[in-house]
Amino acid sequence: MTEPVIDKLVFNEIADLMGDSLGEFIETYLGNSPKLIEGINTALPAGDTDTVIHNAHQLKGGSGSIGAMQVFQCAKRLEDEAKVSNANELANILVNLNDAYALVEAELRTHL
Secondary structure (H helix, E strand, O other): OOOOOOOHHHHHHHHHHHHHHHHHHHHHHHHHHHHHHHHHHHHHHHOOOOHHHHHHHHHHHHHHHHOHHHHHHHHHHHHHHHHHHOOHHHHHHHHHHHHHHHHHHHHHHOOO
16 A cells, blocks of 8 residues: 555644544544444455445544545445445455554554
């Protein structure tokens, strides 16, 4: 992936806006994202594309707002591919998503 783990411009903007609440915002993201990813991990093998689309959309929004661009791109691709039921591509994207989230989580924890 060519996107940064965390887009510094986006992250700095949200940090300025959130001020003292930044830690809470990060905690919320780190609390919600694994649940969404787990939902995708569960829904994908079951063929539940509606849940994949919903969770990927939610993950995309949260990731974009905090600057987690690799996760954002993976979630966007999952959402798009699930809409056309491309199961082979979905499995590959999911591997990338799990890897990208691990990097984002580690990076964001340094800001707590």
